[in-house]
Amino acid sequence: MIHVASLLHDDVLDDADTRRGIGSLNAVMGNKLAVLAGDFLLSRACVALASLKNTEVVSLLATVVEHLVTGETMQMTTTSEQRLSMEYYLQKTYYKTASLISNSCKAIALLAGQTAEVSILAFDYGKNLGLAFQLIDDVLDFTGTSSSLGKGSLSDIRHGIVTAPILFAIEEFPELRPIVDRGFDKPGDVDLALDYLGRSRGIQRTRELAQKHANLASSAIDSLPDNDDEDVQISRRALVELTQRVITRNK
Secondary structure, three states, rough: OOOHHHHHHHHOOOOOOOOOOEOOHHHOOOOHHHHHHHHHHHHHHHHHHHEEEEOOHHHHHEEEEEEEHHHHHOOOOOOOEEEEOHHHHHHHHHHHHHHHHHHHHHHHHHHHOOOHHHHHHHHHHHHHHHHHHHHHHHHHHHHHHOOOOOOOHHHHHHHOOOOOOHHHHHHHHHHHHHHHHOOOOOOOOHHHHHHHHOOOOOOOOOHHHHHHHHHHHHHHHHHHOOOHHHHHHHHHHHHHHHHHHHOOOOO
8 A cells, every 4th residue: 555655646746647558546637636545545554554553563664654755855856966876876766665665574574573683684685676676667667668667668767867777878978977967858868868878788787786686685585594384485485586577577
């Protein structure tokens, strides 16, 4: 519910017309109803969390909501220097995407009465899975089609949002930097940026970074305490397989 609420609010902020190939709620019903729908889902999630009667888990998921807002604010208020910083980009990505997954995984470990060590490994798994997912999402924004993506092809760059592929491309073609600095505002800027990106290793290096985080997520599962139970083994294999599905997905 928290995830879906964030998507409803994101579509309002991004003036998105579609979501997964169909009309977005804000486009169909208007911004006010879309915001209220997101707020309603957040409130229902809070009620569900409160029913767990676990203050640590409630605190974790409350932090997630704070991170979602922080990440969106970071994206909307970046300075020129911050927009070109990979460290800033990854921090923003953690807040907007990976925090929900990492803290949810940690919450599951806590609710299951696991040790602090297991809780940390669960957190690490979710964090790296989330980062890998978003990195591939940023690749698909350039390589996918609008019918298969959440917000449509080239959505980020058309909104002046700089992601990993462009950041890597700038390292090879510094002349791309002035285009990024002005937010791709001039006619032809988007096409010019795509030309530089196509001649760079930006897409490939982003995929490699995503694979690195997927491997770190798999390592977290492999580091869990030994357990010979067949169901546990099946579940762990599924979690490792999920890291590769995130990397190989095309939508």
